[in-house]
Amino acid sequence: MKAVIPAAGRGTRFLPATKAQPKEMLPLIDKPVIQFVVEEAVASGIDDILIITGRGKRAIEDHFDKSFELEEILERDGKTDTLKEMRDISDLADIHYIRQREPKGLGNAIYYAKKHVGDEPFVVLLGDDIISSDVPCTKQLMDYYEKYKAPIIAVNKVEKEMIESYGVVDGELVEDLVYKVKDLVEKPKPEDAPSNLGITGRYLLTPDIFDAIDKTEPGKGGEIQLTDALRILSQKRDMYAYDFEGVRYDLGNKADYIKATIEYALRREEFSSWMKDYLKTLMK
Ligand code: UTP
Numbered sequence: 001m002k003a004v005i006p007a008a009g010r011g012t013r014f015l016p017a018t019k020a021q022p023k024e025m026l027p028l029i030d031k032p033v034i035q036f037v038v039e040e041a042v043a044s045g046i047d048d049i050l051i052i053t054g055r056g057k058r059a060i061e062d063h064f065d066k067s068f069e070l071e072e073i074l075e076r077d078g079k080t081d082t083l084k085e086m087r088d089i090s091d092l093a094d095i096h097y098i099r100q101r102e103p104k105g106l107g108n109a110i111y112y113a114k115k116h117v118g119d120e121p122f123v124v125l126l127g128d129d130i131i132s133s134d135v136p137c138t139k140q141l142m143d144y145y146e147k148y149k150a151p152i153i154a155v156n157k158v159e160k161e162m163i164e165s166y167g168v169v170d171g172e173l174v175e176d177l178v179y180k181v182k183d184l185v186e187k188p189k190p191e192d193a194p195s196n197l198g199i200t201g202r203y204l205l206t207p208d209i210f211d212a213i214d215k216t217e218p219g220k221g222g223e224i225q226l227t228d229a230l231r232i233l234s235q236k237r238d239m240y241a242y243d244f245e246g247v248r249y250d251l252g253n254k255a256d257y258i259k260a261t262i263e264y265a266l267r268r269e270e271f272s273s274w275m276k277d278y279l280k281t282l283m284k
Pocket of ligand 1: 126
C-alpha cells in the first residue's frame with residue numbers, strides 16, 4: 001500500500017515560526033515532525049510515500065535527500081553514529097513529491113495523489129500530526145481494512161469544548177472501537193456535533209475518494225475539505241471510523257506542540273531525570 005502525506009498547508013496557526021519554513025519541519029526536540037510521520041508509515045510496512053508539498057516547502061525535500069557534504073564532514077570527524085542516523089533518513093523509503101499549486105484545502109491536496117496511487121487503496125497521514133502508540137496507527141487501520149475492505153478513518157473521543165476544531169463522525173458501533181459512518185461534519189459547534197468522535201490525522205482511503213473530491217464544493221474557510229468529500233462518499237458506500245489505540249498530537253497547534261515536547265523529552269533517557277527535577281522546581 002502507498003502512503004500520501006499532505007504537507008502543503010499554510011500553517012497560519014503557528015506564525016511567525018512558519019513564515020519562512022514549513023510547519024512540518026518544526027522539530028519535536030531534535031527531529032522534524034514530518035520525519036515522525038514518515039517513520040510511522042515505514043513502521044507500518046509502507047515503502048512508497050508521496051509527499052504533497054508546495055511553495056516554501058523545499059526544506060522537506062532536502063531533509064529526506066542525501067547530504068553528501070554533511071556525510072563527508074561527519075565521516076572525516078569520526079562521528080559514525082550521527083553519520084548512520086543521517087544516512088538512515090535518506091534511506092527510509094522511496095519518497096516522491098508533487099506540488100499543490102495553491103493550498104486550497106486538504107481535499108484538494110489529496111486530489112494531487114490521484115495519478116500516483118492509481119486504482120489501489122492508500123493511506124493518508126497528515127504531515128503535522130504525530131501519533132504515539134504501541135502499534136503504529138497506520139498499521140492499525142491497515143489491519144482493519146483487511147476485514148472491512150472499505151475506507152476507514154482514525155478517530156478519537158474528544159472533549160466537548162474542543163470538538164469545534166475537528167471533523168466529526170456520526171457513527172453506529174459495529175464492534176468494539178469500530179463505527180459504521182452515517183454522516184460527517186467539519187468543525188461543528190459543540191451543540192451541533194453528532195458525537196464526540198473527532199477525526200484525527202490518519203485515513204485509509206479507496207480510489208473512489210477522487211471522484212467525491214471532484215464533486216466537493218468549497219466548504220469551511222473556502223477550502224475543499226476532505227471531510228466534505230468523505231461525506232459525499234459515505235452516502236454511496238460503506239465507510240468506517242476506528243477509535244485507535246494511541247495519543248495524537250496536532251503539532252500545527254501550539255498547545256499540542258508544547259505538550260508533545262514535554263512528553264517526548266520525559267521519555268528520552270538523556271533528559272528524563274533532570275527534566276522531572278526541573279519541572280518539580282518550576283511547580284514550586
Ligand atoms: P491543517 O488543517 O493544519 O491546515 O492541515 P493548514 O492550512 O496547514 O494550517 P493552519 O490551519 O493554517 O495553521 C492539515 C495537513 O494538511 C496539509 C497541511 O500541510 C497539514 O499537514 N494541507 C492543508 C495541505 O497539504 N494543503 C492544504 O491546502 C491544506
